[in-house]
Amino acid sequence: MMPILSMIVLIPLIFAALALLTKTKEQARAIALAGTVIVLLLTVYMYFNFDSTIADNQFKELVPWVESLGINYHLGVDGISMPLILLNAIVLPLLVLFTWNDDRKSPNKFYAFILATEGAVIGVFTALDFFLFYIFWELTLIPLFFMVSIWGGPNKHKAAIKFFIYTHVASLVMLLGIFGLYFAAWDMTGTPTLDIPTLIAQFQFIESGIAKDMIFLALLFGFIVKIPSFPFHSWLPDAYTEAPTAGSVLFVMLKIGGYGLFKIMLPMLPFTASPNLMITIMASLGSVSILYGAFLALSQKDLKRMVAYSSVSHMGYVTLGAAGLVSLSVSGAMFQQFSHGLIMSIMFMSCGIIKNVTGTRIINDLGGLAQKMPKLAVIMVLTFMASLGLPGLSGFIAEVSVLAGSFVNLPSYVMIALVAIVITAAYHLWALQRAMFGVYNEKLGTVTDINTYQTLSMGVIAILILYFGLNPSPVLEMMLTNSEQIVSLMAVMGV
Amino acid sequence: MDLMLLAPEIVIALTGLAVLLIGLFLPTGSKKILGYLASLGVLVALGLTISSLGTEALVFYDTVSIDALSQFFKIVFLVVALLFTISGIKYTEGNSNTEEFFALGLFATIGMMFVASANDLMVLFVAFELASLATYALAGFEKNNAKSLEAAMKYFIIGSLSAALMLLGISYVYGATGTTSIPEVAANAGILASSPMGIVAVVLLIAGFGFKIALVPFHMWAPDTYQGSPSVVSALLAAGSKKMGIVAALKVFVVALIALQAEWQTAFAILAVITMTYGNVVALNQTSVKRMLAYSSLAQAGYITMAFVVLTPLALGGGIFYALSHGFMKAGAFIATAAVTYMVLSENKESPDPDHIDNFRGLGKRMPVTALCMTIFVFALAGIPLTAGYMSKFVLFSSTIQAGFAWLAVIAILNSAISLGYYAKIVKYMYFLPTDSEKVAEPYPYTVAMVVAAVGVLAIGFWSEPFIYWAMEAAKVLVGGM
């Protein structure tokens, strides 16, 4: 059969190179659309040939790379990565559509970076070799770094450097953890390998408990910063806010932190020397993030910054659910990543549009936009409702699964999270009321509603939010399969 | 004995002489040919070396050994020399002393190559000095440029000082062991270890080599010299003679003085940490790109020195491998700077400091190829994946963890995080800061050299298996002595 995974990883990168060569906006966007759509088709094909009843990696590809270090080109997808790949494959064509009519300097680079990010992120999701994993992991930084620093807002340079170095430090610490695991396994088996499943399997045989915990914490740190979780979130508001709209959406697509949590951390968790400590760490970070992000969002004046902090709050559910260690909570956390991706894309798109048409993002300077922009208003209301966890929309499925599941093991942490739900509703509604409803603020001048492409892209995502809210099974089934397998490990260890 | 074993050295030597003689009779206008000649010679030598990979032999009464280690480093030096000569073609354009430039460069190369294959302290010292002398002159090649001369002067004085220190050190080694042949020294080093001279000798030798490797505090000359001397020469210094110091240190310490391992291991541990930290931190707010690169190469030297601390085969292999990648990256970066300097000067002869980072504004538009290559080099130096820099960091740092020097690895990792600060700064200037000046034609010899280097960086980064293999082979030669 054809190497479909290599294709969905490489095609975006190739098309990115092509896009770089183009001269005009028209060519660039055409190539970008072509590339993303091809990936979408391949992914859909893969999705329908994916067996969601088994937890193993599928569509595997294995090519030796650097034997002397045990490095292989090893790809595969399972129920954890498949939905996230799907998410990227779905959103990015729509993102290209969304930016279809924008005018910006050097569009060829712009679309090249979009494609490059897609390739890198999908690469992270498919890599089954730590070396490859880390390569793609770092690769995601570069296009985003450029994205922010070329098309970003007033403080773009500071934000870009901060984001770049902060997350780079995190990934270096993660690299240390990988090294530790690598050599621990090497010493035990005598053969070097960076194969992720093998190393995870070897983890439990490490004698020294200290070493185990050190390795685990190093990896955990790398992922937590990427998620990001309180208190390692301070790169996020700047980066998300300064980034151009497309950049923010790409940031949202960057679900690699949580992915690492599920794919690498959880299978190791029961074998660490002090699993309960690890669970406590993750749970408290998660629940605090939820509450903290909500309060911060409530105190923001800038719409986009508010959305950024709400993202911190939402990603808290991922950490909490992962720590919940009940199949429902774990799969709910995975689903939260998926739905959060959809919801936040629209949130940031809306922020971008509002900034474009009104020239400001300060919530109090807006007002009554709903009268002038009915289409945007409808989509925004729907998305905000989804974001504050309204049942029938994807956000609710995730949150309720996480909360209900986690309560079994972590009741007190869930109670903290529950407080945040009211706050979450508060800032969403406050923003809606100030920005969209009420008397139209004449100072904003004449504004026009969103154009056809924007309506199309946002509309499709909105419909998906609704669809997965009513019928999550298409992605939740495979998540459940994997999370049950993870949880069964816990049961074995009696954690 | 079989002279063919020394074919590369001989070729280089002959080329050097030929260039020197032919140059005398050529009018300044047509001296371009010399550059091509030199490059050709280096290319041939490179070919010969690669073709003879794997041969092992001792020549000249066992004072010169040809083994994986020497071969590997010869290749490094020849590659650097190649980049040097190619970019030299453009640099020496219209210069009446072209022949000296290339001749000196080639002689320096011979020196380095012999250091790489030295099996006797005497040969090592002589070759070391040969390379040094040639590079002293090269550093001051721009006779009418005060900076160039100052650079040469400082380089020379500190250089000769360290030569003296090294010689003194060697004399003690000789005194204690009664021989200068490296294997025999290794055999008798026990005597040295027992005598008080031991530590002194070790420290003196460290100082001697540390000067070339530019380890803090023996580095003081390096920033000034790299900044002052012509960029092409800086490339040779940073990429070439630095590695010479490393290979010399490897031979002397890891092979000859393994008996005093405890002493020099601690010394190198201290130096490595200080060096990498100092280099990175000070590099952060430099305005001269060449000076920034100088400090960054300090830091890189610090990383490589970790190999002396860890001392596992993997670590030594990693250090050697790192030397190779660093050769490509640093040489490329300096040549890119040279291209920019050339561009600036061709616009304005009197420009005070052509290597100021402001001249990199909007380079992405003005000199796309140069900017792209420079980006590759700095990202490689920062250790971004799929580049040689990442590969070598991967091997070296991981070996550090393996040997249980976690603290060292952490320091190194944090350092490479800091280093992102100034590397990203260069990229920022090249791509994000606006410029009013327009696109310029890129001098193609520079471009060729840069592209070669960039290709090398990416090739090593992506298809690293054979390189790592040879590095490991080279390391085996060393640990044979252990």
Added chain:
Amino acid sequence: MAVGDFAFLIPVLPALAFVLTFFLGKKLPSGGAIIPIVAIATSFVISLLITLNLLANPEEVVSQSYSWFAMLNIGILVDPLAAVMLTMVTLVSLLIHIYSVGYMSHDKAPSRYFAETALFTASMLGLVLSDNILQLFICWELVGVCSYLLIGFWFEKPSAATAAKKAFLTTRVGDVMFLAGIIILFSDLFKIFNGTIPDGVYILRFDEIFAHIPDIAAMNANIFGMEVSHITLITLLFFGGAVGKSGQFPLHVWLPDAMEGPTTVSALIHAATMVTAGVYLVARTFPMFIAAPDSLMVVAYVGAFTAIFAATMGIVMNDLKRVLAYSTISQLGYMMLGLGVGAAIGAEAVGISLFHLINHAFFKALLFLCAGSVIHAVGTHDMRQLGGVAKVMPITAATMVAASLALAGIGIPGTSIGTSGFFSKDAIIENAYLFGDTTGAWIPYALSIVAALLTSLYIFRLLFMTFYGKPRTDYGGHESPGSMTVPLSILAVFALFFGGLTSKTFNTFVSETFVNNFVNMDIHELASIGGYHLASHGGHHEPLIILWMPLIVALAGFVIAFLIYGLKIVNMDSLVSRNNPIYKLLYNRYYQNAIFTDFFSVKVIYEGFAFAGRAIDRGFDWTVNWFSDLTLEAGESLRQFQTGAVQNYATAVITGVSLLVILIKVVMEVI
């Protein structure tokens, strides 16, 4: 095939209507009102048929479940309890839709209005139909959002937008408690199954939940040192949700403000249907409450207190709709009280309470629609500017009187003569007496009696001020169109006679719910889990006075109102003044607004917590930047070593050498 198989259509049709109206409405006449009307009419027919079918043979309960995800399901359950609710909701909603055609004729976005009301109806029906607690919660939230959208229907009015937000947030507080209850329930059941749920078992279905009540009751949580049974905890949290939705004290503050929406919305959502969802929730999960007597006590007290608390404020309001709003709160209090007395009389309480719920839906919807038709005609809410409207709008006035009689509960005890309100409300009050008799808690009864007095007082005050006497201002005005008056008349009929006709059957019919629907559920057994015994049936005769008391107080209220507002024998101006503390307190609604909104939400939450958080975040940011600044500083100072004088360089080398020697010496000694 049985009519029950069409049950799923009941919510689906309005949902479809929503989609169609949302997209096509603008093109159709009067905002495509016809689509939802037809859809809801059909739903009404279906639910009516199902109800009748159930009346005929009670065991034909409709119950269908489909797996949703994980161990959760979606499904429908139509037992008597749901059936009567369905019929009521569809009927009222249908009438109000018809009425709205006329009422919204002048509005600029009728299609949006009908789309949203259709969506609301769909969600409300879904709520009633749910066969599991999670689905109920989902629809619960959806109706909340619909009410948010409809209160803020005229969103260009800032007051409307604010009211909408307030309504959503206040109910949200209750919803979170409800959710917490669900979560605890889930984890308890999960533990009971210890993690392995067999296929086809959906653990949040009501029958599963009720089947495991004993196990849940066995679990104890230690909260602030108190040993609380999980069943009590869960039921209390559920009741918290009900408090939010049904505007019980202290979460009632949103309901009066909700009157910012169109009057029809107030009638549909904030009088007849949505606000009763809380009561329905408690009724639905009643078996759990039975097993938790403490919770039932709380329900009873809160209900009774709310009843009188809201009534007091109803007396002094001058806004037509606000009076009705407070009346609604007060009546909801009665319903809660009706459920609360279940601690004494068991499942019967559900019947009583539901009976009042249905009747209330009819007459309160009628009251609002009448008010709406008045407002529609004269264009003001303020009773002080009205008066003598009866002459202008006879039909409206007549129907209004009917509704008021029902609300005041006029009727002759012992006979089946009387308005709907009479039968249901008196039943509640009597049982409150019985409740006091058995449990010794008399306060609810006392409160309910006083509340009855106030009820008739404020409603007749409203009547007299609005319809009686001569106009205070010259409002133009005319009788409303047929599309509005017809629904009024229909509702009037229900308001007057429904109670009388069904009082016998209704109670038994609904109270059967738990007995014949959920297998072998013995209320007494559950009660014994709660550790108490229900009053023996039939054996209780209240003294005659108790039977007549409600009527007496109702009439008293009428008389007072007539004397004051009809004959004006007392000069109100002395009472109604800023310097009368009691009046001031009531008029400012006990200053809840100041306390809840201004102080708590704004000061404490927003300015307090949020800005504290902001400060903390700056802290983190600062730490991160501090590192980078530090390194830069270090670099700046370290580079000073590079003096440029070559002698210093030489010195450095020498120093380095000597230092190294010493260092190595030291290190070697140490090691």
Added chain:
Amino acid sequence: MIPIAFYLALAAILFSIGLYGLMTQRSGIRILMCVELMLNAANLNLVAFSSYNHDLTGQVFALFSIALAACEAAIGFAILMALYRMKDTISLDHINVLRW
């Protein structure tokens, strides 16, 4: 026969003088001389050791290093000359354009 220690001491003294000069002197020429001094101290060591060890290598080494010292001197003077031409001084204090 004079014990080896004396030679070593002498060499050490010479070397230290050289070092001292290197650190203190301003004139380029003097610094150059100091360097020569140090090299010769090392040579003295070599020669002393060679006779002490009865092994010629040391003396050969010394010869080599003397030759190298000569080359060094040549290049050094060349550089200093060039500097002098440009700046009319060889006082190294004034030659510190490159720093920090």
